[in-house]
Amino acid sequence: MTSWIRALAVIVGLAPISVAADGMRGTNDLGIVVERASGSVRIVETTGRTGLGRVTGLGDLSHATAVFSRDGRYAYVFGRDGGLSKVDLLLARIEKRIVQAGNSIGGAVSQDGTLIAVANYEPGGVRVFDSVTLAPVADIPAVWGEGGARSKVVGLADLPGQKFAFTLYDAGEIWIADLADPRKPTLVKHRGIGKLPYDGLVTPDGRHYLAGLFGEDGVALLDLWKPEQGVRRILGDYGRGAEKLPVYKMPHLRGWAKAGDYVFLPAIGRHEVLVVDARSWAEVARIPVHGQPVFVMARPDGRQVWVNFAHPLNDAVQVIDTVELKVVHAFKPGKAVLHMEFTPRGEHVWISVRDEDRIDVFDTRDFRRIASIPAEKPSGILFAARANRIGL
Amino acid sequence: MTSWIRALAVIVGLAPISVAADGMRGTNDLGIVVERASGSVRIVETTGRTGLGRVTGLGDLSHATAVFSRDGRYAYVFGRDGGLSKVDLLLARIEKRIVQAGNSIGGAVSQDGTLIAVANYEPGGVRVFDSVTLAPVADIPAVWGEGGARSKVVGLADLPGQKFAFTLYDAGEIWIADLADPRKPTLVKHRGIGKLPYDGLVTPDGRHYLAGLFGEDGVALLDLWKPEQGVRRILGDYGRGAEKLPVYKMPHLRGWAKAGDYVFLPAIGRHEVLVVDARSWAEVARIPVHGQPVFVMARPDGRQVWVNFAHPLNDAVQVIDTVELKVVHAFKPGKAVLHMEFTPRGEHVWISVRDEDRIDVFDTRDFRRIASIPAEKPSGILFAARANRIGL
Numbered sequence: 001m002t003s004w005i006r007a008l009a010v011i012v013g014l015a016p017i018s019v020a021a022d023g024m025r026g027t028n029d030l031g032i033v034v035e036r037a038s039g040s041v042r043i044v045e046t047t048g049r050t051g052l053g054r055v056t057g058l059g060d061l062s063h064a065t066a067v068f069s070r071d072g073r074y075a076y077v078f079g080r081d082g083g084l085s086k087v088d089l090l091l092a093r094i095e096k097r098i099v100q101a102g103n104s105i106g107g108a109v110s111q112d113g114t115l116i117a118v119a120n121y122e123p124g125g126v127r128v129f130d131s132v133t134l135a136p137v138a139d140i141p142a143v144w145g146e147g148g149a150r151s152k153v154v155g156l157a158d159l160p161g162q163k164f165a166f167t168l169y170d171a172g173e174i175w176i177a178d179l180a181d182p183r184k185p186t187l188v189k190h191r192g193i194g195k196l197p198y199d200g201l202v203t204p205d206g207r208h209y210l211a212g213l214f215g216e217d218g219v220a221l222l223d224l225w226k227p228e229q230g231v232r233r234i235l236g237d238y239g240r241g242a243e244k245l246p247v248y249k250m251p252h253l254r255g256w257a258k259a260g261d262y263v264f265l266p267a268i269g270r271h272e273v274l275v276v277d278a279r280s281w282a283e284v285a286r287i288p289v290h291g292q293p294v295f296v297m298a299r300p301d302g303r304q305v306w307v308n309f310a311h312p313l314n315d316a317v318q319v320i321d322t323v324e325l326k327v328v329h330a331f332k333p334g335k336a337v338l339h340m341e342f343t344p345r346g347e348h349v350w351i352s353v354r355d356e357d358r359i360d361v362f363d364t365r366d367f368r369r370i371a372s373i374p375a376e377k378p379s380g381i382l383f384a385a386r387a388n389r390i391g392l
Numbered sequence: 393m394t395s396w397i398r399a400l401a402v403i404v405g406l407a408p409i410s411v412a413a414d415g416m417r418g419t420n421d422l423g424i425v426v427e428r429a430s431g432s433v434r435i436v437e438t439t440g441r442t443g444l445g446r447v448t449g450l451g452d453l454s455h456a457t458a459v460f461s462r463d464g465r466y467a468y469v470f471g472r473d474g475g476l477s478k479v480d481l482l483l484a485r486i487e488k489r490i491v492q493a494g495n496s497i498g499g500a501v502s503q504d505g506t507l508i509a510v511a512n513y514e515p516g517g518v519r520v521f522d523s524v525t526l527a528p529v530a531d532i533p534a535v536w537g538e539g540g541a542r543s544k545v546v547g548l549a550d551l552p553g554q555k556f557a558f559t560l561y562d563a564g565e566i567w568i569a570d571l572a573d574p575r576k577p578t579l580v581k582h583r584g585i586g587k588l589p590y591d592g593l594v595t596p597d598g599r600h601y602l603a604g605l606f607g608e609d610g611v612a613l614l615d616l617w618k619p620e621q622g623v624r625r626i627l628g629d630y631g632r633g634a635e636k637l638p639v640y641k642m643p644h645l646r647g648w649a650k651a652g653d654y655v656f657l658p659a660i661g662r663h664e665v666l667v668v669d670a671r672s673w674a675e676v677a678r679i680p681v682h683g684q685p686v687f688v689m690a691r692p693d694g695r696q697v698w699v700n701f702a703h704p705l706n707d708a709v710q711v712i713d714t715v716e717l718k719v720v721h722a723f724k725p726g727k728a729v730l731h732m733e734f735t736p737r738g739e740h741v742w743i744s745v746r747d748e749d750r751i752d753v754f755d756t757r758d759f760r761r762i763a764s765i766p767a768e769k770p771s772g773i774l775f776a777a778r779a780n781r782i783g784l
Contacts, residue, residue: 047505365554390693
């Protein structure tokens with residue numbers, strides 16, 4: 001942009017820096033890549049498969065994740081340091097940033113897009129903010145037991161009907177918060193769900209909430225269409241068990257995957273992917289894989305499940321065929337494969353290879369690498385189409 | 393916009409007319425409303441629930457539908473007169489328009505967004521175009537039988553892997569076209585699927601293709617994960633049957649709905665919604681409703697199914713609870729309820745009330761009307777989030 005055009009652009013209210021030459025482009029094919037080491041995100045687009053810009057100053061992005069505004073223009077980035085940053089993907093800049101807690105672990109956007117909820121370790125609880133202004137709206141301290149202690153909160157997910165589900169790690173409880181009246185949240189508490197629930201997820205239809213247990217065997221399951229039945233235990237003979245296997249990295253439950261009639265789950269500590277019937281919740285199979293699975297992600301059509309692994313086997317990826325229930329492809333993208341994100345209709349998958357400072361893009365039909373995009377120590381990859389999904 | 397700013401805007405390459413004041417906005421919350429009588433579409437947004445602009449000159453929009461570019465910026469509008477118009481939602485103008493056939497009935501966009509396919513009655517077949525330029529890429533004449541006759545094509549849908557499925561009305565065949573090499577489509581033909589298949593759909597995971605039959609009882613089902621099993625018949629004792637009920641309006645199969653473990657289908661000619669087990673494909677229930685159903689649509693979380701009806705009962709809407717399998721709410725939005733579209737995460741539903749020149753927006757939790765938007769004889773409502781879904 002020459003300087004006189006830049007000056008005119010300022011006059012007419014166009015910011016001089018924008019991800020599109022004429023300041024105008026769709027957002028349904030945008031996304032961000034978290035660059036943990038530099039506290040920045042790289043803005044990317046999946047049509048031409050290129051990087052469009054970088055936004056810095058986002059604080060500690062260890063374990064960072066993000067959700068998107070319902071119009072796809074803004075990413076809400078949740079940092080580990082309690083930072084909540086609203087990033088404008090079109091102007092490639094921070095629109096607003098607050099530090100809302102001392103230590104946090106992800107968040108969610110309400111069904112209608114008006115509320116951003118954050119799960120906090122310190123102080124333990126959930127805080128809710130206006131998605132336009134980031135002004136505080138509600139505070140839900142995770143107080144449990146008799147002594148007034150607060151629990152760390154994990155596994156925060158949006159539910160239909162302006163609700164959020166989350167799990168109290170220390171308390172072993174699942175809470176459902178109804179934010180229909182955002183300043184007066186109502187809570188339903190499910191107690192005694194099991195020891196040390198370390199993460200949770202909601203199925204893509206918003207019906208089932210699952211919490212993985214680290215302190216005992218099995219997985220806690222809540223059918224949100226039948227809350228009166230309470231939480232029940234599934235996979236009761238699965239877990240770390242008596243053997244207490246070493247766990248190199250906790251799996252991410254957001255990576256749990258529904259594909260066809262099954263849900264595919266990463267086993268904790270074992271070189272296995274578990275297959276569960278999505279109707280009966282009985283175990284169907286255990287598929288041997290290369291290492292301890294971290295993310296187990298279904299291609300959007302459900303015909304493939306892609307798996308990455310914990311250190312020291314984290315240079316590899318395996319692909320499971322969900323009809324044959326076995327590994328049909330394996331390869332090594334490079335050192336430290338941290339995350340995978342499918343394009344919304346599943347033709348491609350983007351893979352972050354942290355220690356090679358690279359995002360690789362693969363065709364999911366023939367497994368060919370079709371693009372490679374530079375990024376600084378990339379971890380999470382999140383596409384703006386999540387704006388229009390439940391439970392992400 | 394004052395005239396001097398408009399002049400500057402032209403200098404810097406900004407079009408003077410745009411749906412956003414600064415020429416910049418996200419597209420994930422945009423949509424179009426087809427205004428049949430005036431050959432126009434109204435551009436709308438679902439966050440503030442307003443109309444943003446109107447694009448005219450789209451020809452005969454009877455039975456018109458649309459798909460979206462993968463970036464959400466463009467709608468491809470399929471007119472009944474064979475017109476294919478690429479509409480820029482941000483600049484509210486026609487980017488490109490061709491008349492590609494004499495009579496057509498909808499279309500689809502390839503998984504990767506590069507190809508637009510159109511189903512034609514005259515000449516019978518499918519034509520495929522480059523999504524950027526609308527230049528012709530492939531022509532697939534629907535020639536069948538011995539004499540070289542061409543069949544009308546219906547039920548065109550995208551499938552994973554750059555494929556399209558469609559149905560030959562006159563021939564009673566389902567064809568699967570693979571456009572991996574777009575200039576040399578390969579075809580798999582399933583013959584003898586039943587008499588007069590009038591429409592088709594693919595399930596949201598791209599796995600099952602169903603074609604409704606008008607000439608005999610039942611529905612043709614193809615499991616695309618097991619194509620070697622061929623097409624089988626389900627609901628064999630359902631249909632117009634011996635009674636030959638009068639049919640006031642053919643149901644739209646794109647309205648068929650998967651919700652939880654079931655698929656909900658409009659019965660032809662009967663005041664019933666059929667419920668089918670999505671795993672066994674056996675009939676589970678028939679739910680009595682107000683009239684002959686036209687669209688039977690699941691809220692994105694699957695807990696509700698909304699139904700509208702054929703003339704003369706087309707002033708009403710009913711809502712089915714998918715656990716109780718019964719109607720739990722009924723109301724009359726107004727004269728000639730033609731279409732319904734849920735916001736992508738299901739908090740609201742938009743309903744076109746043609747003869748009242750109005751779109752009404754309802755909260756799906758309490759059924760309250762929360763907005764009303766003027767439109768000229770509105771029919772189809774289509775949101776840009778479809779860009780990121782399979783089979784729409």
